[in-house]
Amino acid sequence: MTALQVIFLATAAMIxxxxxxxxxxxxxxxxxxxxxxxxxGVAVLFVLLEATFLAVVQVxxxxxxxxxxxxxxxxxxxxxxxxxxxxxxHNAGWAAMLAVLVFSSLVIIMGAWSQFTTFASPLTRPxxxxxxxxxxxxxxxxxxxxxxxxxxxxxxxxxxxLLAALIGAIVVAWQKDK
Amino acid sequence: xxxxxxxGEWLANLIKTILGALNLPxxxxxxxxxxxxxxxxxxxxxxxxxxxxWIERKVAARFQDRFGPxxxxxxxxxxxxxDMIKLITKEDITPSGAxxxxxxxxxxxxxxxxxxxxxxxxxxxxxxxxxxxVGVLYIAAVGSFGVISILMAGWSSNNKYALLGAFRSVAQxxxxxVPLFLTLLVPVLLGRTMGVNGIVKAQDTWFVILAPLPxxxxxxxxxxxxxxxxxxxxxxxxxxxxxFHIEYSGMKYAMFMAGEFLHAFTIAVLTAILFFGGWQGxxxxxxxxxxxxxxxxxxxxxxxxxxxxxxxxxxxxxDHMLAFNWKFLTPLSLVLLMVTALxxxxxEADALRIPVLFGANLLVLIITVQILRIVSKRQQRELxxxxxxxxxxxxxAEEVSA
Numbered sequence: 001m002t003a004l005q006v007i008f009l010a011t012a013a014m015i016x017x018x019x020x021x022x023x024x025x026x027x028x029x030x031x032x033x034x035x036x037x038x039x040x041g042v043a044v045l046f047v048l049l050e051a052t053f054l055a056v057v058q059v060x061x062x063x064x065x066x067x068x069x070x071x072x073x074x075x076x077x078x079x080x081x082x083x084x085x086x087x088x089x090h091n092a093g094w095a096a097m098l099a100v101l102v103f104s105s106l107v108i109i110m111g112a113w114s115q116f117t118t119f120a121s122p123l124t125r126p127x128x129x130x131x132x133x134x135x136x137x138x139x140x141x142x143x144x145x146x147x148x149x150x151x152x153x154x155x156x157x158x159x160x161x162l163l164a165a166l167i168g169a170i171v172v173a174w175q176k177d178k
Numbered sequence: 179x180x181x182x183x184x185x186g187e188w189l190a191n192l193i194k195t196i197l198g199a200l201n202l203p204x205x206x207x208x209x210x211x212x213x214x215x216x217x218x219x220x221x222x223x224x225x226x227x228x229x230x231x232w233i234e235r236k237v238a239a240r241f242q243d244r245f246g247p248x249x250x251x252x253x254x255x256x257x258x259x260x261d262m263i264k265l266i267t268k269e270d271i272t273p274s275g276a277x278x279x280x281x282x283x284x285x286x287x288x289x290x291x292x293x294x295x296x297x298x299x300x301x302x303x304x305x306x307x308x309x310x311x312v313g314v315l316y317i318a319a320v321g322s323f324g325v326i327s328i329l330m331a332g333w334s335s336n337n338k339y340a341l342l343g344a345f346r347s348v349a350q351x352x353x354x355x356v357p358l359f360l361t362l363l364v365p366v367l368l369g370r371t372m373g374v375n376g377i378v379k380a381q382d383t384w385f386v387i388l389a390p391l392p393x394x395x396x397x398x399x400x401x402x403x404x405x406x407x408x409x410x411x412x413x414x415x416x417x418x419x420x421x422f423h424i425e426y427s428g429m430k431y432a433m434f435m436a437g438e439f440l441h442a443f444t445i446a447v448l449t450a451i452l453f454f455g456g457w458q459g460x461x462x463x464x465x466x467x468x469x470x471x472x473x474x475x476x477x478x479x480x481x482x483x484x485x486x487x488x489x490x491x492x493x494x495x496x497d498h499m500l501a502f503n504w505k506f507l508t509p510l511s512l513v514l515l516m517v518t519a520l521x522x523x524x525x526e527a528d529a530l531r532i533p534v535l536f537g538a539n540l541l542v543l544i545i546t547v548q549i550l551r552i553v554s555k556r557q558q559r560e561l562x563x564x565x566x567x568x569x570x571x572x573x574x575a576e577e578v579s580a
Contacts, residue, residue: 003205056315064322134311
């Protein structure tokens with residue numbers, strides 16, 4: 001086995017274990033902390049795929065923002081951060097079925113792909129040295145976000161949505177009787 | 179310089195021989211080499227803490243007209259070692275009802291979150307842990323492990339004061355991250371790269387000349403990020419017992435402290451790298467060792483500044499701290515980011531680039547000061563129109579007698 005494979009298997013095992021712990025822990029804070037571990041594992045997978053930007057963004061947004069917000073919400077909510085939380089409701093069976101369905105269809109689709117079992121060659125681009133390629137890709141990603149031919153409309157729509165959420169938060173927190 | 183080259187060669191040969199003797203496949207050799215690199219950088223960071231505690235105590239003592247540690251070893255240099263032995267041999271207390279795993283992981287995570295930053299710091303033109311093309315984003319991202327460690331420590335201690343302290347710490351860290359990240363973008367803009375070494379290489383003129391105000395905001399919000407004076411109300415010794423780490427003792431408490439000391443030095447290094455040219459200096463490109471000396475000289479200047487502020491500035495009030503962030507630093511850094519981006523694009527390859535950017539910063543500063551003056555005058559006027567508060571009057575005499 002190559003080093004990459006060993007690291008991948010260890011990471012994958014860690015992700016599966018911590019993901020299982022997320023859905024089975026009765027203590028919600030523990031579940032949230034295991035979720036952090038899961039998200040970190042996914043970031044490691046991105047690093048193994050040499051997608052540094054995605055890995056860093058994964059840590060920055062999912063761990064740095066979303067997970068911390070979740071932990072905050074759990075800790076601030078009365079009586080939720082105790083051990084007697086009911087983790088499953090009557091939808092658990094359906095959710096499990098859906099998960100199995102999605103996973104098996106993914107396996108079938110990926111298995112039918114001819115290059116599923118071959119190693120991808122490292123990303124190259126003519127005229128760009130390999131150590132500057134990552135920088136190049138990030139720059140292209142940034143440009144495509146503001147390019148009219150690419151993703152400027154989704155980008156602007158998301159911006160407006162976030163702005164609306166910001167203003168909404170201020171309106172909610174505003175003290176009217178002042 | 180030759181002796182350093184020889185030493186490096188000797189080390190490389192030694193590692194080569196050992197790896198050859200182990201007879202591993204090629205890719206495992208890479209793993210081993212990377213592990214050696216990780217251990218080297220992390221050990222360097224942790225060893226630095228020993229020196230930093232001594233410097234901090236000595237400098238703080240001088241500010242307060244004392245001598246500081248001067249008994250153990252020459253100039254008290256061995257004091258940190260003695261403290262370490264004391265801390266290691268102290269009793270390790272785990273509070274009853276604590277969440278053991280989270281309680282023990284939290285201090286480690288706290289130190290690791292700071293050590294991770296050192297992976298991308300370029301010590302000189304050729305010496306760095308790793309050069310990733312999104313280094314600045316990485317620095318921003320690994321800070322979130324520190325936040326998680328604070329939340330874990332506060333929650334797992336099974337102490338409501340620790341939990342409250344953790345909430346306060348995290349509220350401060352998360353809010354000061356906004357101006358910090360906004361000003362982190364300014365060197366990225368000016369250097370045209372997110373790689374940390376790339377930013378240093380781009381600083382033929384230090385970015386502090388092109389962006390003095392962002393440099394200042396970066397330094398101030400970094401101070402808040404490490405919880406040092408004047409933003410240390412989270413663990414203000416003279417007001418509350420401690421912050422989120424109230425239940426920690428012995429080496430675990432020392433690990434939080436080590437992380438804090440190292441973080442204080444790390445922000446000094448980051449300020450030097452992002453705005454003051456990092457390892458750049460005369461002859462630094464040819465002789466890597468010179469670059470290392472330049473970087474550490476610059477960093478220690480800022481570390482001295484951190485201690486200076488710590489020993490001389492009083493603590494701010496919590497509402498002032500939050501208002502200062504949201505009503506002053508955040509809007510100002512947003513304006514500065516936009517101004518820098520526009521002017522940088524307009525004067526891209528122009529000889530006027532440096533004076534224009536510097537002048538724009540000056541203009542923004544003047545406008546800001548004027549706005550502040552108007553606002554403070556209005557506030558003073560509002561203060562004068564306050565209704566007179568009711569004065570306490572003694573109750574009528576018959577009520578008292580009854």
